[in-house]
Amino acid sequence: MKTYSTDTSKTLFERAVRVIPAGIPGHVGPVNSQFIPVSAFPYYADRVKDSYFWDLDGNRYIDYMCAYGPNVLGYNNDLVDKAAADQRKKGDCMALPGKVQVELAELLVDTIEIADWAFFMKNGGDATNFAVMIARAATGREKVIRVEQGYHGVAPWMQSYGAAGVTGADVSCNLMVPWNDLKAAERVLEENPGQVAAFISTPYQHGVFGDNSLPAEGYWRGIRALCDKHGVVLIIDDVRCGFRLDLAGSAAYFGFKPDLSCYCKALANGYNISAVVGVDSLKAAAASVFYTGSYWHSAVPMAAAIATIKRLKELDGAKMMIEKGKKLTQGLVAAGKKHGIDMKISGVPSMFYMRITNDDSLMMHQRFCAECVKRGVFFVSHHNHFINCSLSDEDIAHTLEVADEAFKVVAELNG
Ligand SMILES: Cc1ncc(COP(=O)(O)O)c(C=O)c1O
Structure with a gap:
C-alpha cells in the first residue's frame, strides 16, 4: 500500500507560525494535539464529504475524528445543507431571532x-458555563463538584490551577472527585453543607490518554439520590456524547435523569450551535441569567440542527453508529490478534477509545495510528474516535485492510 506525503500541509504550517500563535492553536494543531509522531499527520484539510476528508496534497482519509464530533450524518449532508441554504436565503444573523x-x-x-x-449558544463551553450559572442562580450557592479528568471547555474555571492564564480564584469553587466514586461525592457534599450548587460530569468518562470508563452499576442512581438529598443541580455535559448514544440523551441511555444537559457537537452536523436543555423547575433560573452573544440567534445553524435531528430520528442514528462502531472495533481487535497485538477497546462503540496494551510506553500504539494515517485512515493516538452514519461497510473493510498492514509494520518493528 502506498504511503502519503503531506509536504504541502507542512509548508503552509511554516507560514502559519509566523502569523498565528502556535500556528494551529488548540487540539487540532501539532503542538497540543494527539498527532504523534507529527510527521505522519496532515495539518490542513482541503475538503470533506461523507466519511472522508482530503488534505492539501489531495490525499483522502477515512476520518474517525469526525471534526471531533460534529460530523454525525456524514460531511456536507445534502438534507442538512439544503435546510441551511433555504434558511440562508431568508436570513441568518438578523436583528431578531x-x-x-x-x-x-x-x-x-x-x-x-x-x-x-432549550436555550441556544455557540460552543460546548458556552453551554457548560451557562449550566453552572443556572445552578448558581437557582441555589444561591457557589461551589461545583467536578470529576477528575472531565473536560468541559476552556473557560478559566474549567481549567486547572497552574495552567497558563488561570488564577487560583478562577478555580476556587471547584471540588474535584474521582470518576465512579460515589463515596467521594458523598464525602465532599457532607464537608460542604449547603454550599454546592452543581455536580457536573460527562455521562461516562471519555478522557484522553487513558481507557474510557463506563458508569459502574448504580453510580448514576447514587449521584442522583445525593443531588436530591443535598439540593444540588445535576448537570450532564453531553457535548461530546450527545446523540451518539441515544437521541433521548446519554442520561436516558444510562437510565437516569439529570436536571440540565449540555449539547453541541452532533447537534447540527457541523453548523455552529450549542444548547442547554433543562427541567421546568430551572426555567426561571435560566431566564434570570444574563447570557447572550453576537451570533447566538443565527438562524442557519438552527435550521441545520432541525434537519440533523429529524434525519437522525429517521435513521435511528445512535443505534446505527453503535452497530458500525462494534463492527469496526471487533475487526480491529481481530486484525491485531493476527499479529500478536492486543488492541483494547473501551467506551461506547460509536465513540470508541483504543489502545495497544503490549507496550506501556504507548509508542507502539502511536506508531500503529501513524501507520494508519499514512495509508489514509485518520486515527489519533490518545483521544476517543467518532463514528458517523455515512460510514459504509466498504469504509470499514478498507480500514481493516489498512489496520492489518499497520499492525504488520508495528509487529515487525517490535519483533
Ligand atoms: C465533554 C465536552 N464538554 C465540553 C467541550 C467544550 O466544547 P467546545 O470546544 O465547543 O467549547 C468539549 C469539547 O471537546 C467536550 O468534549
Missing part, C-alpha cells in the same frame, strides 16, 4: 427525555 429558534426548541423538548425547555 427567526421562527426556527422556537421550532428547534420544540424539537429538542420532544426529543430529549428531560428537556422542558
Whole structure:
C-alpha cells in the first residue's frame, strides 16, 4: 500500500507560525494535539464529504475524528445543507431571532427525555458555563463538584490551577472527585453543607490518554439520590456524547435523569450551535441569567440542527453508529490478534477509545495510528474516535485492510 506525503500541509504550517500563535492553536494543531509522531499527520484539510476528508496534497482519509464530533450524518449532508441554504436565503444573523429558534426548541423538548425547555449558544463551553450559572442562580450557592479528568471547555474555571492564564480564584469553587466514586461525592457534599450548587460530569468518562470508563452499576442512581438529598443541580455535559448514544440523551441511555444537559457537537452536523436543555423547575433560573452573544440567534445553524435531528430520528442514528462502531472495533481487535497485538477497546462503540496494551510506553500504539494515517485512515493516538452514519461497510473493510498492514509494520518493528 502506498504511503502519503503531506509536504504541502507542512509548508503552509511554516507560514502559519509566523502569523498565528502556535500556528494551529488548540487540539487540532501539532503542538497540543494527539498527532504523534507529527510527521505522519496532515495539518490542513482541503475538503470533506461523507466519511472522508482530503488534505492539501489531495490525499483522502477515512476520518474517525469526525471534526471531533460534529460530523454525525456524514460531511456536507445534502438534507442538512439544503435546510441551511433555504434558511440562508431568508436570513441568518438578523436583528431578531427567526421562527426556527422556537421550532428547534420544540424539537429538542420532544426529543430529549428531560428537556422542558432549550436555550441556544455557540460552543460546548458556552453551554457548560451557562449550566453552572443556572445552578448558581437557582441555589444561591457557589461551589461545583467536578470529576477528575472531565473536560468541559476552556473557560478559566474549567481549567486547572497552574495552567497558563488561570488564577487560583478562577478555580476556587471547584471540588474535584474521582470518576465512579460515589463515596467521594458523598464525602465532599457532607464537608460542604449547603454550599454546592452543581455536580457536573460527562455521562461516562471519555478522557484522553487513558481507557474510557463506563458508569459502574448504580453510580448514576447514587449521584442522583445525593443531588436530591443535598439540593444540588445535576448537570450532564453531553457535548461530546450527545446523540451518539441515544437521541433521548446519554442520561436516558444510562437510565437516569439529570436536571440540565449540555449539547453541541452532533447537534447540527457541523453548523455552529450549542444548547442547554433543562427541567421546568430551572426555567426561571435560566431566564434570570444574563447570557447572550453576537451570533447566538443565527438562524442557519438552527435550521441545520432541525434537519440533523429529524434525519437522525429517521435513521435511528445512535443505534446505527453503535452497530458500525462494534463492527469496526471487533475487526480491529481481530486484525491485531493476527499479529500478536492486543488492541483494547473501551467506551461506547460509536465513540470508541483504543489502545495497544503490549507496550506501556504507548509508542507502539502511536506508531500503529501513524501507520494508519499514512495509508489514509485518520486515527489519533490518545483521544476517543467518532463514528458517523455515512460510514459504509466498504469504509470499514478498507480500514481493516489498512489496520492489518499497520499492525504488520508495528509487529515487525517490535519483533
Ligand atoms: C465533554 C465536552 N464538554 C465540553 C467541550 C467544550 O466544547 P467546545 O470546544 O465547543 O467549547 C468539549 C469539547 O471537546 C467536550 O468534549
